[in-house]
Amino acid sequence: MNIELQEICDFLADTTPFDNLPIEKVKKITHAASIRYIRRGSPMPPLDVDQNQLYVIRKGSITLQNKQGELHGKLSDGNICTLFCSDIDSSNIQVNVVEDTLVYSIPCKELYEIIKDHLSVIDFIRNDFSKRLNDAVKTMNDAALAASPLMRMSVAQVMNCSPIAIEVDASIFESAKVMAEQGISSLMITELGKPVGIITDKDISKRCVVGQISPKSAVTQIMTSKICSAHPNSSVFDALMDMTRKHIHHLPVIEDHKLVGILTITDLIRQEGKTPAYLRSAIRKAKSIEELQHYSQSIFELQAQLVGMGANADHVGKGVTSITTAITLRLIEMAEEKLGAAPVPYAWVAAGSQARREQTSYTDQDNGLIIADTMKKEDEPWFEALAKFVCDGLDACGYIYCPGNVMAMNSKWRQTASTWKKYFDQWVHQPEPKALMYCSIFFDLRTIYGNKELLKNIRKKMLKETQSSTLFLALLTRNALKLKPPLGFFRDFVLIHDGEHNDTLDLKHNGIAPIVDLARIYALSEGISAVNTVERIKKAAGTKSLSKEGAANLLDAFTFIGSLRVKHQVKQIRNGEVPDNYMSPKAISKLEREHMKDAFKVIQTMQSALDKSY
Numbered sequence: 001m002n003i004e005l006q007e008i009c010d011f012l013a014d015t016t017p018f019d020n021l022p023i024e025k026v027k028k029i030t031h032a033a034s035i036r037y038i039r040r041g042s043p044m045p046p047l048d049v050d051q052n053q054l055y056v057i058r059k060g061s062i063t064l065q066n067k068q069g070e071l072h073g074k075l076s077d078g079n080i081c082t083l084f085c086s087d088i089d090s091s092n093i094q095v096n097v098v099e100d101t102l103v104y105s106i107p108c109k110e111l112y113e114i115i116k117d118h119l120s121v122i123d124f125i126r127n128d129f130s131k132r133l134n135d136a137v138k139t140m141n142d143a144a145l146a147a148s149p150l151m152r153m154s155v156a157q158v159m160n161c162s163p164i165a166i167e168v169d170a171s172i173f174e175s176a177k178v179m180a181e182q183g184i185s186s187l188m189i190t191e192l193g194k195p196v197g198i199i200t201d202k203d204i205s206k207r208c209v210v211g212q213i214s215p216k217s218a219v220t221q222i223m224t225s226k227i228c229s230a231h232p233n234s235s236v237f238d239a240l241m242d243m244t245r246k247h248i249h250h251l252p253v254i255e256d257h258k259l260v261g262i263l264t265i266t267d268l269i270r271q272e273g274k275t276p277a278y279l280r281s282a283i284r285k286a287k288s289i290e291e292l293q294h295y296s297q298s299i300f301e302l303q304a305q306l307v308g309m310g311a312n313a314d315h316v317g318k319g320v321t322s323i324t325t326a327i328t329l330r331l332i333e334m335a336e337e338k339l340g341a342a343p344v345p346y347a348w349v350a351a352g353s354q355a356r357r358e359q360t361s362y363t364d365q366d367n368g369l370i371i372a373d374t375m376k377k378e379d380e381p382w383f384e385a386l387a388k389f390v391c392d393g394l395d396a397c398g399y400i401y402c403p404g405n406v407m408a409m410n411s412k413w414r415q416t417a418s419t420w421k422k423y424f425d426q427w428v429h430q431p432e433p434k435a436l437m438y439c440s441i442f443f444d445l446r447t448i449y450g451n452k453e454l455l456k457n458i459r460k461k462m463l464k465e466t467q468s469s470t471l472f473l474a475l476l477t478r479n480a481l482k483l484k485p486p487l488g489f490f491r492d493f494v495l496i497h498d499g500e501h502n503d504t505l506d507l508k509h510n511g512i513a514p515i516v517d518l519a520r521i522y523a524l525s526e527g528i529s530a531v532n533t534v535e536r537i538k539k540a541a542g543t544k545s546l547s548k549e550g551a552a553n554l555l556d557a558f559t560f561i562g563s564l565r566v567k568h569q570v571k572q573i574r575n576g577e578v579p580d581n582y583m584s585p586k587a588i589s590k591l592e593r594e595h596m597k598d599a600f601k602v603i604q605t606m607q608s609a610l611d612k613s614y
Helices: 003-013 023-032 108-114 119-126 129-147 172-182 201-210 236-245 265-271 276-284 289-296 299-308 313-339 352-356 377-396 417-429 433-442 452-468 470-480 508-526 533-540 548-574 590-613
Strands: 034-038 053-059 061-066 071-076 093-097 101-107 165-167 186-191 194-200 250-255 258-264 346-351 367-371 414-416 445-450
Touching (some): 003 023, 023 101, 071 590, 129 548, 129 590, 165 172, 172 201, 194 201, 194 250, 194 258, 236 250, 236 276, 236 313, 276 299, 276 313, 289 377, 299 313, 299 548, 313 352, 313 377, 313 445, 346 352, 346 452, 352 445, 367 377, 367 417, 367 452, 377 414, 417 452, 470 590, 508 533, 508 548, 508 590
Parallel strands (some): 367 414
Antiparallel strands (some): 061 071, 061 093, 186 194, 346 445
């Protein structure tokens, strides 16, 4: 083989998927390849090509778009264009040569004859990067289902199949009597057999005894009518996540509008150790910050347990965040016990990953206070004391003070609703660099405690303005695109070369954060109030901002990168190390590295589409 062919052979041998072939096969592919130079704007494939070819891009760039003009993919140095060799319907795809491009062109028929005994390589070529990533996520989910009892088990297998219920016209006394006789802590309220509410022993003690409602009153006066329920065929793990997120300990199981069972935290604890709901329950009973510190130390163990149960990154995030939220709630309650009742209504709001329910392990705290406009000057010391107590308590529990001082302790973030509205108005209409930085924090807010309407009203007004502010969205996009996935020439990873994190990938800032930023922009563009990244992407799917296909690809990328991240952290936890976001590519299999590249490529493609839009 002459020097020129050897150079091509070496290049192909380092290009996925040919790097999975024996060198003799790569040499045969090299002999089958021809060199083509395609000028910018020229048709692809070239007009003189009379048979389907696979194109390996040595230098240059091409894009794939559907007939609606939506970006399907962007290929550059080291990428392969499999469109004309794959099972993908190319009739709706247009290939644009956007830079002068040098390619190696390989006839598909001859290529498949050479690699006929290498099915994994054939599958790689026949599927595009988004399909490969989707298959990887499905495989990951199937493995998760096989790994955990809670993921495998249905609610029907765990629930109490003989739920006790009482008709809606019963009194509180009659309901309490039934609960005492049956030794149960909850009771369903039905109307002609259809569930209409639920009461618990806490409802009787708080709403009846403390609230001084007569036991002779109708049970409807103390029941919870907005019932959260589960279907008997749903997974126990999903039911657990719902109970954790909604702070409930009893979950009615309903099928065809009929009550068929009841699922309790006790049922779940029997199945799987210290669940998030179990820890939340213990935290609510804590009497001191020392106790909260003790329970907060279980977060590492909880994350490891959830991953061991087969939970994906979304489930882990919601489970871990629920503990942070429970600790925050208990600290606020302790503060109110110490300081007395609040002088005016307020909302304690969390920002960042806690607001999005995407925390893993410990993080710094980002929070603020939205106070009713009726606050007077003499009320300010009460809220200052509240903020100090809670922020100090969070720090003591491992949630360190925010380095940027974005905390309720800072008077700037402890303001009336009117002042907060002015903040958002200024950020949207005068989007300076610092304002754009605040947008990445405060456009992801969630009420943890207090009057939810305070934040709801601010968000409603803010979303109306962001939808119509093209300049703001353009600048926010430019700011968001500064975080790039770590892919360089020839699709190699761009690794960190610095001190203790040398030769690693930053999965948070170069993998998770770009998707979070994209989802935020979609939400602000479409007036979507959700702050969780997965929910934002799902709700934006099919809008002018995000195609359904693009949404599905982003969710796969978010799931895959997030799952690698939490598994990496669990490995560190089990080795007695402090979990971080820096992972060496050598720590995962070669196949996982290729799927990781596919995930990064999805991010690149969606960033390019957003860049084009603005």
